[in-house]
């Protein structure tokens with residue numbers, strides 16, 4: 128009976144980690160949406176620097192030029208100084224997957240968080256049952272506490288990701304909305320022009336439908352990042 132229960136717990140843990148690892152590996156190795164360097168558009172814009180009309184008219188703002196990657200950043204793109212690349216739909220850099228999170232790998236990232244939470248809960252269950260089978264142990268107690276912390280953190284992060292997916296905002300935009308001028312209306316108040324409703328936002332998050340183009344968002348004059 129004891130051996131059977133141990134075997135069952137072990138299979139549960141292996142099954143959960145077997146899901147978490149490929150997903151985290153996918154989030155780690157795939158491009159988050161790296162933008163091509165040395166674009167013709169950048170050099171064309173730089174040749175027009177002497178003609179200040181385009182700056183004055185607000186068609187191209189200096190904040191949208193990346194002089195490291197030599198490109199004109201699309202809306203919501205950001206240069207990551209850790210990997211020294213511009214990322215489309217930049218969310219944040221995650222040290223746990225050693226990669227940026229952008230519009231391409233964000234479904235994998237939230238999958239990684241969710242399965243890590245489930246994995247931790249499975250481990251907690253395993254420890255709890257080991258308490259009853261094997262008695263008190265400092266090793267089981269330490270593992271139990273550690274897994275509780277991981278479960279709480281990953282649950283909070285998963286919830287935050289789901290919320291941001293539902294309202295179509297990135298972590299950067301949530302944390303620093305004032306720095307994203309395209310999220311401000313004419314009165315300088317927060318306004319999310321990318322919000323298409325929860326269902327479409329979730330579909331966009333999982334790359335089922337394409338993001339809105341720069342002409343698509345609700346407000347026309349969104350020219351700075």
Ligand SMILES: [Zn+2]
Nearest residue numbers: 193196206213
């Ligand atoms: Zn860049």
